[in-house]
Amino acid sequence: MSELASTGIEATRRRLTEKQADTVDRLTAAAIDVLSREGYSGTTIRLVAAAAGVGTATAYTYFSSKEHLISEVYWRRLIAAPPLETDDADPAARVVAVLRQVSLLVADEPALASAVSSALLGDDPDVRHLRVRIGTEIRGRLAAALGSTDSESLSMLELLYSGALLQAGMNILSYEQVADLLEISARRLLADRHT
Template identity: 55%
Template sequence: MSSPVFEEATRRRLTPQQAETVGKLTAAAAEVLDESGFDGLTVRLVAKRAGVAPATAYTYFSSKSHLVAELFWRKLVDGVHEPDPEADRLTRVTTVLRQLALLVEDEGQLAGAVTSALLGADPDVAHLRLRVGGFIRSRVVQALGTSPSESDDELVEALEMLYSGALVRAGMGYETYAHIADRLVAAATRLLDG
């Protein structure tokens, strides 16, 4: 975890040792979440699993929602890559959307937990929610091949709505993430080719 993204928590900049502690906490959160679900997840339980004092864990994470939001943020940054500038526009956009749709496919309880966490009122979660939205928007704009000042805001918003609506459908269990990814790519292709 040498990426600068992981060295900055929502509350403050981190030293390498602090970043390591946060890494242990998020790894433990993934394990506990997988075993106990969002309802069974607590910051104390995660701290115990990570071998960290609960008070230390609370210096980094204000709530279990904050912890899950951070876990998702890290997966997002690791799993959704900059579009290949050599690829054509449609391939760039559909690749980014597919990466977004499949991000939590094999993560058991994470998909539902992220939905619950990101909809919460915790100010630290609100901060991460803005970072997540900004990151997704930047990847979509990069994929479209325009700079933010030149981008077609309506097209970017339409692609964001396609993505968020698709993930809600998958999160509600209507379809698998793999099937949603395929449908999302088909919808984006229609939108871009239309």
């Protein structure tokens, strides 16, 4: 299982004291447990709060919705996975490594993976904020791997990634299949762009 990262003193809704950060950490950890038992549709802030040992009102102080909470779990997984550092001279190999890393973040936890796909599509303003943060982080990692600021290639790679994860989230493809198809697609895209 991937490690959750504490976001430190800053969360998406407010700055946190050490005690508050601990509460948020407990809520995000409890969310994973509740999701594995109840699935996405059965998961509620109330159940997560109870599993974390905090009041429901306290949980809502930090998370506006279950979608916000689940999106935060994914955000923490992403930032816990350090950017890849590779000496590979081939930009395509570096891009593929990044795509594999981010596409497999929740692959070993089917309930969480499915929930993340649903949650990130939500219209909650806090989810939109996290979507931007997640997108910015992934774009930065792809740009570093690509070694250029070719915005057209970056946009195409982002589209490949988001479309592939949507397919995995809908259970059309496994996350492993997504990672393999992303590799083929990214290599083809980058070869076509540089010929």
